[in-house]
Amino acid sequence: MAETILVERERRVAILTVNRPDKLNALNEQVRVDMLAALAEIETDDSVGVVVITGAGEKSFIAGADIGEFEGRSPFDQRHAMRSPRIFDIMSSFPKPVIAMINGFCLGGGCELALSCDIRIASEKAQFGQPEINLGIIPGGGGTQRLSRLVGTGHAMRLILSGDRIPAAEAKEIGLVEIVVPAEELRAKTLELANRIASKSPLTLKIAKEAVRASQKMTVEEGVTYERDLFCLCFSSADKEEGVKAFLEKRQPQWTGR
Numbered sequence: 001m002a003e004t005i006l007v008e009r010e011r012r013v014a015i016l017t018v019n020r021p022d023k024l025n026a027l028n029e030q031v032r033v034d035m036l037a038a039l040a041e042i043e044t045d046d047s048v049g050v051v052v053i054t055g056a057g058e059k060s061f062i063a064g065a066d067i068g069e070f071e072g073r074s075p076f077d078q079r080h081a082m083r084s085p086r087i088f089d090i091m092s093s094f095p096k097p098v099i100a101m102i103n104g105f106c107l108g109g110g111c112e113l114a115l116s117c118d119i120r121i122a123s124e125k126a127q128f129g130q131p132e133i134n135l136g137i138i139p140g141g142g143g144t145q146r147l148s149r150l151v152g153t154g155h156a157m158r159l160i161l162s163g164d165r166i167p168a169a170e171a172k173e174i175g176l177v178e179i180v181v182p183a184e185e186l187r188a189k190t191l192e193l194a195n196r197i198a199s200k201s202p203l204t205l206k207i208a209k210e211a212v213r214a215s216q217k218m219t220v221e222e223g224v225t226y227e228r229d230l231f232c233l234c235f236s237s238a239d240k241e242e243g244v245k246a247f248l249e250k251r252q253p254q255w256t257g258r
């Protein structure tokens, strides 16, 4: 059987490709298991600075959960399929930056996976949507929560209640993706950004991510206080000394991640 997750390396960037192109890379149990295993390995691999996630083939990023698994399934079986750890939660709390490279259909659980990433870059040909309503269900991978936080309640309601698909340009307009590029430039542009991020101090990236993520959980006052504490924590690192020294000496910093 073909591997459901392909892992490639490009310098300090790991590219994870969901590899079920004949099913538009729909997320089934095997994909979940394999993706969790791949992420667990990457998390402890110091040679990886940034993760990129994408879908195999020209047509689709991820077209959602595998609908074939839903038929006749009991709530208990579905609850088991949605047991922790869940890929959406692992992705959204991953200590390294995660970029969704969206090459086509980005629907249902695929859109929710993209929402769990830190940055979304899409091809002009990509399409976005939460079509669960058409199956008599609702988003179950965090879509009702993360989509509304990213694009606002009104746009989240529109997408979730109508099940409509929107093109990449519109997704960018409402803030569902950060960058849209021509399809043929998607990989190069994504890797350019990923490598640029991966060239920063891994320790500082982790702290920066934690500070921004905290904004989803705290009031502004709490968050600003937390940010101040994390900012001061940076002053305990060798990388802060190196970064400041390198600037003053007009040279590139040599990060050690310590």
Ligand code: COA
Pocket (backbone or CB within 6 Å): 022, 023, 024, 026, 063, 064, 065, 066, 067, 068, 105, 107, 108, 109, 131, 132, 135
């Ligand atoms: N789960 C399982 N299989 C899926 C799938 C999904 N979410 N999305 C696509 N597939 C399968 C199709 O069944 C088809 O398989 P087959 O060739 O064995 O029949 C194959 O992928 C190609 O899809 P197809 O529907 O023929 O492509 P299309 O270009 O005509 O349509 C979509 C593309 C994305 C519009 C359509 O596949 C679709 O609506 N998919 C479901 C999206 C969805 O509801 N996701 C949320 C799930 S909770």
